[in-house]
Amino acid sequence: MRRGTARALRERSALFQLLDQALVCHLGVIIDGGPLVVPTVFATDPDGPDEDGTLYVHGSVAARSLGAGVESDICVTVTQVDGLVLARSAFHHSMNYRSAVILGRGRLVDDPVEKARALDLIVDSVVPGRAATLRPHHRKELAATVVMALPLHEASVKQRVGDPVDGADDIAAGGWAGVLSLSLAAGQITTSADAQGLEVPEHVRRRAAALTVSG
Amino acid sequence: MRRGTARALRERSALFQLLDQALVCHLGVIIDGGPLVVPTVFATDPDGPDEDGTLYVHGSVAARSLGAGVESDICVTVTQVDGLVLARSAFHHSMNYRSAVILGRGRLVDDPVEKARALDLIVDSVVPGRAATLRPHHRKELAATVVMALPLHEASVKQRVGDPVDGADDIAAGGWAGVLSLSLAAGQITTSADAQGLEVPEHVRRRAAALTVSG
Numbered sequence: 001m002r003r004g005t006a007r008a009l010r011e012r013s014a015l016f017q018l019l020d021q022a023l024v025c026h027l028g029v030i031i032d033g034g035p036l037v038v039p040t041v042f043a044t045d046p047d048g049p050d051e052d053g054t055l056y057v058h059g060s061v062a063a064r065s066l067g068a069g070v071e072s073d074i075c076v077t078v079t080q081v082d083g084l085v086l087a088r089s090a091f092h093h094s095m096n097y098r099s100a101v102i103l104g105r106g107r108l109v110d111d112p113v114e115k116a117r118a119l120d121l122i123v124d125s126v127v128p129g130r131a132a133t134l135r136p137h138h139r140k141e142l143a144a145t146v147v148m149a150l151p152l153h154e155a156s157v158k159q160r161v162g163d164p165v166d167g168a169d170d171i172a173a174g175g176w177a178g179v180l181s182l183s184l185a186a187g188q189i190t191t192s193a194d195a196q197g198l199e200v201p202e203h204v205r206r207r208a209a210a211l212t213v214s215g
Numbered sequence: 216m217r218r219g220t221a222r223a224l225r226e227r228s229a230l231f232q233l234l235d236q237a238l239v240c241h242l243g244v245i246i247d248g249g250p251l252v253v254p255t256v257f258a259t260d261p262d263g264p265d266e267d268g269t270l271y272v273h274g275s276v277a278a279r280s281l282g283a284g285v286e287s288d289i290c291v292t293v294t295q296v297d298g299l300v301l302a303r304s305a306f307h308h309s310m311n312y313r314s315a316v317i318l319g320r321g322r323l324v325d326d327p328v329e330k331a332r333a334l335d336l337i338v339d340s341v342v343p344g345r346a347a348t349l350r351p352h353h354r355k356e357l358a359a360t361v362v363m364a365l366p367l368h369e370a371s372v373k374q375r376v377g378d379p380v381d382g383a384d385d386i387a388a389g390g391w392a393g394v395l396s397l398s399l400a401a402g403q404i405t406t407s408a409d410a411q412g413l414e415v416p417e418h419v420r421r422r423a424a425a426l427t428v429s430g
Contacts, residue, residue, distance in 0.1 A: 023397075024296055024310070026241040028250035034288035035243035035250045039296075039314050073249035081239055081254075081399070086419060090338050090349050091356040095239070099254050123305050127395075134305050135385070141306040163407040170350070176413040178406040180342075180423055182238075184296070185400035191393040192378040198391040204301060208395055 004165040006094075009157040012052075018098050018157060019044045019055070019078055023126060023184070027057050027148075028075035029106075042076065043121035049114070050151035055102060056109070056118035057148045074106035076150055083181040087164035088171065094160060096179060102155040109147040112139070118147045129203035186211035219380040221309075224372040227267075233313050233372060234259045234270070234293055238341060238399070242272050242363075243290035244321075257291065258336035264329070265366035270317060271324070271333035272363045289321035291365055298396040302379035303386065309375060311394060317370040324362040327354070333362045344418035401426035 009015075025042045028035055040059040048054025057076060083096035109115045119142075120131035164177045171177075186208040189200050224230075240257045243250055255274040263269025272291055298311035324330045334357075335346035379392045386392075401423040404415050 028252035037243035187396035
């Protein structure tokens with residue numbers, strides 16, 4: 001890995017690793033002729049109906065961008081910020097990050113079996129192991145939920161790691177430069193007011209532990 | 216604040232507070248007829264040239280969406296994830312979050328004075344107090360940097376807080392439900408290989424402390 005500049009990663013494993021780690025994506029659609037970007041939850045299905053795997057995104061805003069039965073171009077972007085890159089000049093400031101941009105034709109998921117599976121994958125992508133602990137979806141719930149599918153075909157992954165890259169003059173001037181690392185961290189688990197006294201499930205504790213930052 | 220459902224916040228202060236806290240935004244543009252969403256850094260200028268304040272976003276992708284001198288519609292979305300809302304049914308799963316969606320005509324910032332000020336604001340929005348410690352921008356650096364301005368006029372802020380909201384039957388069934396809180400946390404400050412032995416500036420330590428999660 002070349003350090004200090006954003007570079008494209010070509011391995012599919014980098015794409016799936018990033019999509020596994022991230023909790024939310026930003027979905028871009030065209031509505032009324034302009035771009036609209038909304039955060040939402042998502043999941044990947046490597047064994048989905050599309051040749052390269054399928055990405056499922058949750059959300060009704062996507063449906064608004066669709067004409068009656070017509071597929072439309074959408075963009076799903078996933079970003080993890082790993083650190084602030086603090087250079088000696090404003091110009092060389094940057095972030096260490098990983099991001100994936102996935103482009104394609106969105107497809108509204110109609111089939112209740114595919115939709116239920118997609119929603120279970122979304123629950124499990126947020127808290128692994130949780131979907132199997134929940135009751136089955138009600139038919140009304142499936143009807144009231146919008147899921148879009150996007151082929152994991154046209155995807156680009158970028159990553160920046162490492163130190164700032166300053167010019168020789170700025171380095172010679174003797175100022176400090178470095179990286180402040182960042183990560184998403186779990187805090188408290190709060191049991192609902194209407195579930196007091198019940199034990200926090202093991203899969204929830206595991207999820208919190210996996211997200212907890214030490215030091 | 217009504218708990219348990221996403222609701223729109225009307226106060227301008229909620230918009231500016233969220234924009235102050237967030238480190239990155241997702242910029243949506245239309246390129247080749249389709250939406251494209253990319254992460255980038257940004258800053259707000261309440262005293263900017265637009266009546267309701269100005270948002271400045273960094274990035275060359277935005278420029279690609281502009282015709283020669285023609286302004287274009289863009290969307291800037293900022294999201295902070297505050298917690299995973301773990302309900303008894305998949306249907307009622309959610310996130311606690313705050314998000315802002317800002318729509319408008321993007322304007323390419325040409326004036327070097329406005330551009331330098333915008334870039335200083337962007338540096339300071341990432342690490343408050345840092346811009347004043349850096350040398351002035353070189354003219355070539357300003358020319359090589361793309362900054363877009365967006366009026367903070369058409370902005371909607373949404374927030375969800377609180378417990379999951381489950382149906383009575385699911386609550387009666389006796390399963391656990393709750394919230395796993397999340398936040399962005401600072402980790403280590405790593406001094407660059409070419410700055411070894413130099414002291415970490417106070418404003419960088421302060422930024423790390425402000426982002427550090429306890430417990």
